[in-house]
Amino acid sequence: MRVEGRESKIAGALLAHYDVHARRLPWRAPPGTNASDPYRVWLSEVMLQQTTVAAVGPYFARFTTSWPTVEELAAAQDADVMAAWAGLGYYARARNLLSCARAVVRDHDGRFPDTEEGLRGLPGVGAYTAAAVAAIAFGRRAVVVDANVERVVARLFAIDTPLPAARSAIRAAADRITPDARAGDFAQAMMDLGATICTPRNPACGICPLRQDCAAFATADPAAFPVKAPKKVKPHRLGHGWWIERDGHVWLVRRPDKGLLGGMRALPSSDWGAAPEWTPPVDAAWTSLAEPVSHVFTHFSLALALHRAHLDAGMEPNGTGEWWPIDRIGEAGLPTLFARAVEAVRRDKDARDAKD
DNA sequence: CATCCGTGGGC
């Protein structure tokens, strides 16, 4: 695409601002250097999918310490990687992360493809991540469009078509302002701008380097862009979960690879729904907690009723699982819902002990 | 194009 006139002015002003104000982030090459490890760029981009910079920080540090290279990650145990990802959410990313690392080692001699097309063929790498890695790690011109870029571009050009229908127009406009040189810096500069100045609410237009070129700034309400389709209501679901204890251990199961919390360790639980059928996984003297654990997922909210029991030596619940030492439950890699269920059981036990 | 898939922080 040609870059000229107003379009090139935007890139120039943004890059000049970025040269002074770029955020220092753990996965970014230090200022003034061109070093960029494709493994670290890819790892950070996958972690940052639908996830905030603040949440990713400690996970990125732990992953790069445990697995400094793609070869080492490819050789890791599945359960270790899933446990290290616990709490970060969208667990299909962790499964795809491992598949991708192994594909890079097996099919690409341990080196990430350096083109969008090549990257796009890897598990967990979609249009955004392929463009971001191609631009940031390999200096390729690529049109990088994430939610920040969507917002910035929709405002720059006052695109009032509601999302997601506006995606094609936004992408075309992003293409027009993407420079041939420094495409990686440009992409990161757009994302920095969206994260710190051109924010969803109360954008700081007064300090924005692009306000002279921004069609939304010229309107009464720049924050009205982008326009979004109304969202649908979240249904409520109910479920039952079981804390089964035996000799200092608790019974944990592994959830199926596909679906919600796929591949993660968990407490055994019933189906979740409007009025789910439920039968405890073992015949025992059950004590029910007074309050369920409430948790909100992307497309529904859940109230998980909890029940706990002790088993005698030698007794086993139905189905497949493992006895996990309770004093090391923090190492089980439970997703947040079940980590909170564990906390609720602990509080319930403490309350009863205090009464005795 | 719509749906499914987590979680924590900000206001």
Place this chain on the structure above:
DNA sequence: TGCCCAAGGAT
């Protein structure tokens, strides 16, 4: 407090 939102991808 409830709602919005985030460096999206797979199906």
